[in-house]
Amino acid sequence: MTATAPRPTAARPTLRTLRDRALRLAELVTTPLLPADYLDLVHPLRPGADLRGRIEAVVPETRDAATVVIRPGADWRPHRPGQYVRIGIDVDGVRMWRAYSITSDLGRTDGCFTVTVKAIPDGKVSNHLVRRAEPGTIVQLDQATGEFCLPEQRPAKALFVTAGSGITPVMGILRNHPELDDVVLVHSAPTADDVVFGTELRDLAAAGRIRLVEQHTDTAGMLDAAAIAELVPDLAERATWACGPLGMLEALEEHWAAAGLADRLHTERFRPTVLVTGEGGTVTFTRNGTSLEADGATPILDAAEEAGVLMPSGCRMGICYGCVLPLREGAVRDLRTGEVTTAVPGDGVLVQTCISAAAGACDIDH
Ligand SMILES: Cc1cc2nc3c(=O)[nH]c(=O)nc-3n(C[C@H](O)[C@H](O)[C@H](O)COP(=O)(O)OP(=O)(O)OC[C@H]3O[C@@H](n4cnc5c(N)ncnc54)[C@H](O)[C@@H]3O)c2cc1C
Numbered sequence: 001m002t003a004t005a006p007r008p009t010a011a012r013p014t015l016r017t018l019r020d021r022a023l024r025l026a027e028l029v030t031t032p033l034l035p036a037d038y039l040d041l042v043h044p045l046r047p048g049a050d051l052r053g054r055i056e057a058v059v060p061e062t063r064d065a066a067t068v069v070i071r072p073g074a075d076w077r078p079h080r081p082g083q084y085v086r087i088g089i090d091v092d093g094v095r096m097w098r099a100y101s102i103t104s105d106l107g108r109t110d111g112c113f114t115v116t117v118k119a120i121p122d123g124k125v126s127n128h129l130v131r132r133a134e135p136g137t138i139v140q141l142d143q144a145t146g147e148f149c150l151p152e153q154r155p156a157k158a159l160f161v162t163a164g165s166g167i168t169p170v171m172g173i174l175r176n177h178p179e180l181d182d183v184v185l186v187h188s189a190p191t192a193d194d195v196v197f198g199t200e201l202r203d204l205a206a207a208g209r210i211r212l213v214e215q216h217t218d219t220a221g222m223l224d225a226a227a228i229a230e231l232v233p234d235l236a237e238r239a240t241w242a243c244g245p246l247g248m249l250e251a252l253e254e255h256w257a258a259a260g261l262a263d264r265l266h267t268e269r270f271r272p273t274v275l276v277t278g279e280g281g282t283v284t285f286t287r288n289g290t291s292l293e294a295d296g297a298t299p300i301l302d303a304a305e306e307a308g309v310l311m312p313s314g315c316r317m318g319i320c321y322g323c324v325l326p327l328r329e330g331a332v333r334d335l336r337t338g339e340v341t342t343a344v345p346g347d348g349v350l351v352q353t354c355i356s357a358a359a360g361a362c363d364i365d366h
């Protein structure tokens with residue numbers, strides 16, 4: 001008797017293998033565009049796609065600020081209140097990336113998050129978002145990041161010092177942490193009407209959730225750190241978060257350090273502090289073929305974008321490394337420290353173009 005060898009059974013194709021085969025077949029007939037590109041057109045927020053978002057609405061807040069409601073792609077991960085998101089948007093045909101603090105309540109049921117943008121004079125992205133962005137626009141996103149958040153162990157007493165658009169991360173915190181029961185918020189804006197989230201903040205104050213000190217700088221001038229200390233007599237007992245113009249943050253840091261409270265103060269900067277400038281030079285983007293004259297005070301990123309070079313970027317203030325490019329040859333100066341980095345071909349030195357200015361001729365591999 002001969003035993004019959006078991007016939008090999010063909011594995012039944014699963015849905016996934018069938019889909020993969022269909023995609024491979026489709027790739028053959030659709031090259032140079034890949035099927036994923038077509039899927040992106042039809043379903044840009046699908047799982048597995050590059051992270052994107054769709055602008056659902058732009059809601060005016062003040063004469064120059066608006067809240068942008070964004071539906072993120074399926075792979076978006078919930079943020080921690082106080083964090084920011086990098087958004088890439090096409091402005092006049094050029095993709096630009098900027099960081100915006102997330103202002104929404106994590107409990108939103110529509111799956112969207114919000115950022116609140118203040119249009120600054122000559123600001124390319126902020127004016128576009130506040131005045132021209134249309135619902136339906138697809139933007140690029142990164143996952144939320146940042147450390148301007150409350151610690152796990154909530155402070156018994158908190159102080160927030162904000163000015164202008166610096167209220168945004170703090171609004172994100174206040175909306176999501178109703179458990180904070182002793183909060184002072186000192187906020188400065190030119191007038192009462194310029195206070196972003198003015199109605200909501202005043203409602204929180206009326207409900208006893210926060211003590212709100214509004215400083216209208218057009219009539220009352222700027223508050224200095226000493227005046228804040230007078231307004232908040234128990235300041236030393238409060239964990240403090242501050243966000244606003246660089247001058248304000250530097251003054252607070254000095255004051256808190258002098259009082260031995262440096263570790264109680266957390267600050268969020270929207271732009272880098274430029275300390276040192278010097279001679280500029282000719283910057284050449286070797287692969288792009290563009291050369292430009294840059295002064296020693298302008299970040300290479302800004303100079304390049306101004307000349308129409310499409311540059312990688314992110315926070316634009318030296319924290320995310322989204323703008324890093326190889327310096328093939330030449331010298332650049334770190335605008336925050338004055339440190340000069342030089343390279344000769346083969347060094348492969350990487351530089352952050354958002355906080356580096358030309359320090360003589362330099363070639364960037366881009
Ligand atoms: C972590 C982080 C969080 C941020 N969150 C918010 C937010 O919630 N809301 C918000 O409105 N902005 C926020 N910003 C600032 C934002 O990323 C942009 O810098 C801002 O919108 C200006 O971009 P722009 O393209 O309009 O200006 P650009 O075209 O880049 O610059 C135009 C001119 O304005 C100057 N400039 C650039 N940035 C600023 C600034 N922040 N203030 C004053 N002058 C400036 C430039 O030097 C230039 O001269 C945040 C920035 C960071 C790093």
Ligand code: FES
Pocket residue numbers: 313314315316317318319320321322323324352353354355
């Ligand atoms: S853009 Fe974030 S470090 Fe340069």
